[in-house]
Amino acid sequence: MTTFRLAIVGAGPAGIYAADILLKAERKFDVSVDLFEQLPAPYGLVRYGVAPDHPRIKGIINALRDVLDTGRIRLFGNVLYGRDITLDDLRHHYNAVIFATGAARDVNLDVPGIDLDGSYGAADFVSWYDGHPDYPREWPLTHREVAVIGNGNVALDVARTLAKPADDLLETEIPANVYAGLKASPVTDVHVFGRRGPAHVKFTPLELRELGELRDVDMIVHDEDFDLDPASKAAIETNKQIFVLNKVLNSWRDRTPTGASRRLHLHFWARPVEILGENGAVTGFRYERTTPDAAGGVTGTGEIREVPVQAVYRAVGYFGSPLDAIPFDERRGVIPNREGQVIDDDDELVHGVYATGWIKRGPVGLIGHTKSDAMETVKHVINDQANWWLPAAPEESAIVELLDSRGIKYTDLGGWHNLDQHEIAQGVAQGRPRVKIVPRDEMVAVSRAE
Ligand SMILES: Cc1cc2nc3c(=O)[nH]c(=O)nc-3n(C[C@H](O)[C@H](O)[C@H](O)COP(=O)(O)OP(=O)(O)OC[C@H]3O[C@@H](n4cnc5c(N)ncnc54)[C@H](O)[C@@H]3O)c2cc1C
Numbered sequence: 001m002t003t004f005r006l007a008i009v010g011a012g013p014a015g016i017y018a019a020d021i022l023l024k025a026e027r028k029f030d031v032s033v034d035l036f037e038q039l040p041a042p043y044g045l046v047r048y049g050v051a052p053d054h055p056r057i058k059g060i061i062n063a064l065r066d067v068l069d070t071g072r073i074r075l076f077g078n079v080l081y082g083r084d085i086t087l088d089d090l091r092h093h094y095n096a097v098i099f100a101t102g103a104a105r106d107v108n109l110d111v112p113g114i115d116l117d118g119s120y121g122a123a124d125f126v127s128w129y130d131g132h133p134d135y136p137r138e139w140p141l142t143h144r145e146v147a148v149i150g151n152g153n154v155a156l157d158v159a160r161t162l163a164k165p166a167d168d169l170l171e172t173e174i175p176a177n178v179y180a181g182l183k184a185s186p187v188t189d190v191h192v193f194g195r196r197g198p199a200h201v202k203f204t205p206l207e208l209r210e211l212g213e214l215r216d217v218d219m220i221v222h223d224e225d226f227d228l229d230p231a232s233k234a235a236i237e238t239n240k241q242i243f244v245l246n247k248v249l250n251s252w253r254d255r256t257p258t259g260a261s262r263r264l265h266l267h268f269w270a271r272p273v274e275i276l277g278e279n280g281a282v283t284g285f286r287y288e289r290t291t292p293d294a295a296g297g298v299t300g301t302g303e304i305r306e307v308p309v310q311a312v313y314r315a316v317g318y319f320g321s322p323l324d325a326i327p328f329d330e331r332r333g334v335i336p337n338r339e340g341q342v343i344d345d346d347d348e349l350v351h352g353v354y355a356t357g358w359i360k361r362g363p364v365g366l367i368g369h370t371k372s373d374a375m376e377t378v379k380h381v382i383n384d385q386a387n388w389w390l391p392a393a394p395e396e397s398a399i400v401e402l403l404d405s406r407g408i409k410y411t412d413l414g415g416w417h418n419l420d421q422h423e424i425a426q427g428v429a430q431g432r433p434r435v436k437i438v439p440r441d442e443m444v445a446v447s448r449a450e
């Protein structure tokens with residue numbers, strides 16, 4: 001029987017689910033799967049995006065680990081596609097490749113003042129508090145008043161992490177320097193701004209409700225934001241999720257502030273206009289009140305308001321990064337594809353090249369959605385036999401020899417077990433689920449037992 005050799009680039013949920021689905025699928029050929037990951041640890045945004053105080057979601061890692069532990073997938077961590085391996089290398093060693101490289105950076109927000117000191121991208125802050133090895137270890141949490149722009153779940157993660165008493169994060173896996181930074185934070189007011197109304201938020205109910213349960217934090221909403229247009233009212237009546245979200249929001253209208261040491265303000269109908277600054281540093285946030293237009297969007301009313309803040313976090317979406325020798329849609333930040341089959345500028349199929357997850361579809365959706373993505377992509381991989389690459393069928397050991405010959409200190413599945421056990425053991429000693437190792441060289445050294 002033919003053995004189909006597949007490379008997958010990116011060991012986030014999309015890449016791991018793709019491997020799992022292919023290995024379990026009914027097919028007329030044997031399969032061997034190699035998973036390449038730029039970080040020394042797998043799981044992508046589940047490890048480096050999901051908030052540390054969401055242990056139930058972090059627990060999805062257990063299911064992903066079970067897939068890796070079937071022993072049918074080789075993991076090559078600490079290997080960056082585009083630097084350590086190229087498309088040409090993959091063509092010489094595999095029949096096809098699936099790119100599952102996600103979307104890791106902040107989308108741009110084009111307003112004056114965005115480059116001031118104190119203006120941050122949510123993705124950078126998340127990477128800091130989740131202990132990503134490639135981001136600065138220090139974060140300037142020196143501000144009393146802070147703005148968060150956006151009404152998605154990332155904005156909630158950022159606002160909650162900034163407002164939550166640091167001691168309530170001690171039972172999580174946050175690195176020690178993150179606890180120390182949050183503990184020393186003098187923040188009193190976190191203002192979250194949505195450019196549309198309460199019926200247009202992209203939050204999920206569980207995550208929104210959680211804000212109202214934060215210890216020593218008062219929720220502040222404004223009655224004027226709830227004077228809704230007919231389309232918003234209809235959305236609340238007909239969409240269960242929007243109904244529940246608005247029930248939660250409305251419940252905060254009746255709350256009397258308790259004099260808590262921190263306040264979390266939700267502002268709607270507030271479009272960013274400018275980040276104000278003095279001497280190069282943020283001093284305020286200027287926004288325009290909006291009103292609904294006929295198309296479900298908003299239009300400016302011309303009424304400009306300002307709040308004094310010393311930091312602004314934009315949580316207005318993530319964006320994918322281009323990959324060497326692979327087509328890229330600069331506007332959407334994805335690899336152009338038809339149901340996961342990569343296409344070029346002329347809409348022609350690029351044989352042997354596939355995409356799945358956020359780099360295929362864009363940075364929207366939950367971890368579970370990457371499973372349906374992977375099913376669609378893998379279906380084409382299986383049915384496209386006529387379009388696979390035909391390498392000179394080198395032995396499975398050839399890729400290892402190639403990485404060794406380039407001096408790449410890759411980590412494998414056994415190495416990940418070493419690192420995982422090491423982090424958990426450090427956590428046990430402190431009564432915590434794990435203590436993450438952050439510096440890349442230390443992760444590699446523990447993995448490789450050096
Ligand atoms: C801050 C945040 C919090 C979230 N919280 C939740 C939540 O609580 N619940 C939920 O269901 N969803 C959550 N999501 C959404 C969820 O994380 C995504 O749906 C999911 O991670 C997308 O999976 P992916 O595999 O496509 O991408 P990723 O998870 O980003 O994985 C991509 C992998 O590819 C690797 N890679 C990238 N480039 C290269 C390269 N050149 N060479 C080798 N490897 C490479 C990356 O290092 C990464 O490991 C959250 C998202 C964010 C941003």
Ligand SMILES: NC(=O)c1ccc[n+]([C@@H]2O[C@H](COP(=O)([O-])OP(=O)(O)OC[C@H]3O[C@@H](n4cnc5c(N)ncnc54)[C@H](OP(=O)(O)O)[C@@H]3O)[C@@H](O)[C@H]2O)c1
Binds near residue numbers: 150151152153194315
């Ligand atoms: N706990 C969880 O389950 C969890 C946690 C984090 C992330 N996630 C998921 O990960 C995905 C990404 O989340 P996300 O929050 O990055 O994206 P998102 O859900 O798309 O939200 C982006 C927000 O930014 C706003 N926005 C975009 N451009 C803007 C601009 N120029 N000015 C002002 N506001 C602007 C959007 O407003 P408009 O609606 O008006 O465009 C929207 O409110 C989502 O599917 C999310 O559910 C899940």
